[in-house]
Amino acid sequence: MSTKPIRVLVLTCSTRPGALGPAVSRWLTETIAPRAAELGAELVPVAIDDLNLPFLDEEEPGGHRHEHTRRWSAIVxxxxxxxxxxxxxxxxxxxxxxxxxxxxxxxxxxKPIGFVSYGHTSAGTRSVQHAKQVVTTLRLVPLGATVAIRIGDGLRPDPARDEAGIGLLDELVRLAHALRPMRERSATAPGPLPGSYVRPLTSDDASEVAVLQRCCWVDEALANDSLAIPALHESLEDVRDWLSTWHTTGVWRDGRLLGMVRARRTGADWHIGRLAVVPDLRGRGLGRWLLRAAEAAADPGCRRAELFTGAKSLHNIALYHSEGYQTMPPAGPDGTTTLAKPLR
Ligand SMILES: Cc1cc2nc3c(=O)[nH]c(=O)nc-3n(C[C@H](O)[C@H](O)[C@H](O)COP(=O)(O)O)c2cc1C
Structure with missing residues (x-):
């Protein structure tokens, strides 16, 4: 799973002059800020009043013709x-x-949505019931946890309410993590296996990449009778570093990284590497698909794709040969062999 921080939009809904809403928002934000920091969550307070949204004036559902819609869209x-x-x-x-x-x-x-409601006898809970019916149509996922404030003369300090606010944030962040694969799948291109999706990998994916490398390069170590393989030794920091300088593509399913490949330009060559597929899904064409995706992403000026592997990694070498790569003599002193193929 990505370690990207969870960004929480804290949305003040009332807009009338003298409204209580901004004070409730301030209380919530101040109360949950320390827990947000512990959870690696970022709170982004926004008031509907500041958005200058007129009554819906987009012609098409989901249209973005107006500047105010585009601004609101970017925030959400x-x-x-x-x-x-x-x-x-x-x-x-x-x-x-x-x-x-x-x-x-x-x-x-x-995206998960939690409610902090306030009102007289019912503490705003009917407003929340009403909103829950609507938000599920949009595939927002309402939380069970809720904060309902019965207003008397303002917002008196109330430790039980503070605890409820923190509980709401806890549940929201857990659900936001759990739903991330669902969000990614709807926002990205489909992958080669049913239910899989493809997206570029960033430094936030370093933990998944480190796990994938260690499990995949054990086979290489056995085949080549050598532990001198960088992918087996790299620290999380090393992985973060190279993820920030290579074009790396990952295939995911339900939040699990199934395979990856990295590539970048070196002179006139398109250097491809770190082709990896989880052991339980080998033999289904995922490695071949990733290799072709890496070649298709080559810089227009590159004339050759180049990669290297262990000289005794016969399975890998057979795949590369079947994709048109030729072994470039001689084998490297570190027991690696270089393969290359003309591009375009
Ligand atoms: C138009 C309007 C309708 C209201 N209806 C209810 C209601 O149905 N139930 C309730 O408990 N309070 C109701 N109230 C009282 C509000 O809970 C109270 O005024 C609260 O401060 C409103 O939030 P705001 O100050 O952020 O606008 C209503 C207030 C307004 C302005």
Missing amino acids: DAADGIIAITPEYNYGMPATLKNALDYLTREWTW
């Missing part, structure tokens, strides 16, 4: 989860929240 796109601070107006959610929800479609998909 960047979020991994949402906490809505909502009052109850006439037994329902405020029109401002419904309007802000209606503006967007795919931006909401597979």
Whole structure:
């Protein structure tokens, strides 16, 4: 799983002058900030009032013709989860929240949403029930945890309410992590295996890449009777470093990294490496698919794809030969062999 921090949009929904909403938001943000830091979550407070969203004026559902829609879209796109601070107006959610929800479609998909409600006798809970019906249509996933504030004369200090706020954040962050594969799958290209998807790997993926390398290069160590293989020894920091300088592609399924390949230009050559597939899914064409994807991504100026492998890694060498690579003599002094193929 990626270690990218979870970004939580804390959305103040009421917009009327003198509204209580901003004070509730301030309380929540101050209360949960220390836990957010512990969980590696970033809180992004936004007030609907500051968005200048008119009543929905996009012609098409999910359209982005207007600047105000694009701004709102970018804010929601960047979020991994949402906490809505909502009052109850006439037994329902405020029109401002419904309007802000209606503006967007795919931006909401597979993100958890928690509610902090407030009101008189029912503490805003009918507003939340109303909102939950609507948000599930957008594939937002409402939390079970909730904070419901019965307003009297303002917001008196209340340790039980503070605890409920922290509990809400805990659940939101867990669900945001669990739903990340769902979000990635809807936002990325499909991969070669059913249910798989493809995306570039970044330094945030270093932990998964390190695990994949160690499990895959054990076979290489056995085949070549050598432990002098960088992929077996690299630290998390080493992996983070090279991920930031190579074009690396990963195939994922349900949050698991199934395979990867990296490539970059060296002179006129397109250097391909670290082709890896998890042991239980070998023999299904994933390695071949990744190799072709790496070649297809070659810099236009590159005339040759080049890679190297252990001189006794016969299985790898057979794959490369079948894809048009030729062994370049002589074998390297470190027991590696270089293979190359003309591009285009
Ligand atoms: C238009 C309107 C409708 C309201 N309807 C309800 C309601 O159905 N239930 C409730 O408990 N309070 C209701 N209230 C009282 C609100 O809970 C209270 O005014 C609260 O402060 C509103 O949130 P805000 O100050 O952030 O706008 C209503 C208030 C307004 C302005």
